[in-house]
Amino acid sequence: MDTTSVIRLSVFISVFFIMAMLEAFLPARKSTLSRKERWVGNLSMVVFGAVVSRLLVPASLVGMSLWASEKGYGLFNILFASNSTLVSAVLVVVGVLLLDVVIYWQHRLFHTIPLLWRIHKMHHADSHVDTTTGLRFHPIEIVISLGVKTAAVVAFGVPVLAIVIFEVALNGFALFNHANIRLPQKWDDRLSTLIITQRLHRIHHSQAKEESNSNFGFSVSWWDKVFNSFKSRAHESDDKLPIGQRDVPPTKDNASMLSLLRQPFSRPAKD
Ligand SMILES: [Zn+2]
Numbered sequence: 001m002d003t004t005s006v007i008r009l010s011v012f013i014s015v016f017f018i019m020a021m022l023e024a025f026l027p028a029r030k031s032t033l034s035r036k037e038r039w040v041g042n043l044s045m046v047v048f049g050a051v052v053s054r055l056l057v058p059a060s061l062v063g064m065s066l067w068a069s070e071k072g073y074g075l076f077n078i079l080f081a082s083n084s085t086l087v088s089a090v091l092v093v094v095g096v097l098l099l100d101v102v103i104y105w106q107h108r109l110f111h112t113i114p115l116l117w118r119i120h121k122m123h124h125a126d127s128h129v130d131t132t133t134g135l136r137f138h139p140i141e142i143v144i145s146l147g148v149k150t151a152a153v154v155a156f157g158v159p160v161l162a163i164v165i166f167e168v169a170l171n172g173f174a175l176f177n178h179a180n181i182r183l184p185q186k187w188d189d190r191l192s193t194l195i196i197t198q199r200l201h202r203i204h205h206s207q208a209k210e211e212s213n214s215n216f217g218f219s220v221s222w223w224d225k226v227f228n229s230f231k232s233r234a235h236e237s238d239d240k241l242p243i244g245q246r247d248v249p250p251t252k253d254n255a256s257m258l259s260l261l262r263q264p265f266s267r268p269a270k271d
Contacts, residue, residue, distance in 0.1 A: 004062060004164050008171065015172045019131035019179040028182035028198065029239060031128035032250040042132035044257045049142035057146050061167070064153050065160045074157020088159065095162025096169070102152045103170065104223040106145060107216045119144075122263040124212060127250030129205045129243055134178035138264055173219040177201040182238060192232065196221050203234045207242040211235065 001009075031038065059067075068074045072081065076091050083091070110120035119141050126133045137145075153163060177196045182188075188197050196217045204215040214231035217223045224230035234241050248254050248263070 007164065008168055011168050011172050012175070015175045016131060019175050019181070023130055023180045026181055028180050029128065029243075031130070031180075033127060033252065033255055037252050038126070038128065038130075038255050039132050041255050041257045041260045042126070042136040045137060045139070045260060046135045048139045048261070049137060052139040053143050053146050056143055057150065059150075061146075061149055061153055061163045062160050064150050065158055065163055068154045068157050069159070074154055076159070077157035091159055092162045092165070095156070095158040096166045098156060099149065099152060099158060099162065099166040100170075100219060101223055102148060103145070103218060104216055104227070106148050107218070108227075108229065110141070111213055111216070116144075118264045121245060122260055124205060125245040125248035125254070125263060126205075127244040127248070127255075128180070129178055129202055130180040131175045131178055133205075134174035134176075136260070138261070140264065169219055177218070192221055194221060195219060196224075199238050200232070202238060202241060202243060203231050205243045206234055207244060207246055208235060211241075 069077050072078065076095070080087050080091065107120075110116045119138050122138045123133070123136050123141070126136055152158065173196070177198055178201060179198050181198055183191065183197055183199070188199050191197050192200050196215060196219065200215050200221065203211050206212050211231060211234050214229050215221075215224055216229055221230060236242070244250065253259055
């Protein structure tokens with residue numbers, strides 16, 4: 001296994017373990033379904049996503065970045081052909097921010113375009129939000145996202161280090177902000193000026209459309225502020241806010257692995 005994969009896997013396992021422990025001892029909300037009933041389906045999506053994307057997109061993002069820099073493709077490679085350490089460092093920071101804003105818009109479009117919403121709705125159909133929800137994405141969404149990131153990496157010539165930092169952070173933040181925990185209000189208010197906290201992200205998982213069409217950010221909260229989609233409070237308090245999708249009730253059948261894979265095809269694309 002290469003170093004990048006080792007870093008990604010260690011951060012993933014550590015954050016997952018810490019969030020799962022916190023959820024077990026200090027849960028913010030109760031779930032109708034048991035852990036086992038939801039976790040098998042949610043966790044299996046990681047495996048499906050990885051296998052399908054490996055089969056369809058054999059080149060990794062890092063591989064694409066190396067290829068683009070070797071060929072001199074992409075904005076950064078064209079503008080800064082021979083760069084100093086300072087320029088390289090700035091390009092890494094800009095590269096991370098760029099990928100983050102691309103993912104913000106990708107997420108927003110997944111909510112706006114009906115065909116994409118059909119696929120992303122499976123993520124929102126989780127009747128309860130916990131750290132495994134951060135892994136519950138349909139394999140088609142994973143593949144589309146990989147395509148979008150690949151296009152951004154090649155078009156801008158995003159450096160390898162920026163990709164590694166971004167991928168590790170995106171994964172870690174997804175586990176963090178889906179966790180079924182509640183930070184003390186004071187911390188939450190302070191932190192949410194910078195990052196998407198669990199409470200802010202639960203607003204994004206609300207059944208109310210005007211609330212799920214807000215807080216699209218995965219990591220920092222400033223894209224939502226810049227692009228006018230930030231919502232600091234929901235219509236209900238965090239412990240009572242109805243979460244999930246009304247037409248996908250919290251039954252065992254709706255949480256099974258096959259049902260998650262089938263959802264985009266078997267249900268009408270209505271809100
Ligand atoms: Zn969403």
